Amino acid sequence: MASWILPVSRGWWDRLDVAAFRFLNGSLSLGEWWQVFWALANNRGTDVFSGTLILFLIISWLWGRPRDVQNMKLASLGALLLFMGAVIMSLHPLIIKWIGYAR
Template sequence: MRTRFPLILLLNAAGVALFMSWYLPENHGLWSTLDLAIFHFFNQGLSADNLGYAWFLAIINNRAFDGCALLAMGGLMLSFWLKEDPDGRRRIVVIGLVMLLAAVIINQLAQNLIPVTRSSPSVSVPGVHRVRDFIAFSTKDGSRDSFPGDHGMMLLIFASFMLRYFGRRAFLISLVIFVAFAFPRVMIGAHWFTDIAVGSLTAVLIGVPWVLLTPVSDKLIGLFARNLPHFTKMNRAIK
């Protein structure tokens, strides 16, 4: 992969423009109206008379449900891994490692460099209900620092790697995974819609192109493939 500077700069500019469209207007302009409308749409159903809805939101925001996201992503990569020879399977594992490394670095940079700290709607909007008001169940229904959405950011980075290394069909499937596992946080009020639609997407548009549209990811994959232990050889040595 040669460095594709025009496309990188275009995506970076789109990320900056997206962020500024939210950051510069007073009280975030129309984004705030959209945020509140989406939050109240989902929050209005929380009541003592509708415990089934509260349980549903609690379950899809439990840490175990986050594990289902990992299973979905792993299952998608496994579908490609099963079709490969040993060298191809090793490369897919290495791609996963590089993706994880990139996700951790981009997430940390975004959390530290984006000049925004705000609480989730379930914490900051007065007079609203939280899931914990009705049921005692371990779930994430609020945050004191919800921007940018790290959960959505990780899923978008996964989708970007799927597009780069596995094609459009894998990318479309990964977008379905993104929606299924990122937006429950919006439904329960642990994130504003723009924590993901602006915060997560901004970080990905600015950070990911410098990994995937330059030789960085390919070189890291090659480096890891050359230096990580080869499990087939290790198994033979043990035997």
């Protein structure tokens, strides 16, 4: 990450960024149907739907287990989610301040 911030190597990262952008977004010129597909795929509703589907898959996987294993897996999942949330909430302001990114 330091190589991205330092001015010495920043030009290399910028060229790589532009090349990746053109490669990934160049397919949007293939037609309107492809643009509509990606517009729908990059929508908040699609994110909620896929997240809900993944949650139901995890719950169905847990319910197929014996009760003691099920409770342990649920507790582990809850602890993991709490830990991830705490890390994100505590590091996000520091990273934003360090990079100097303002929305």
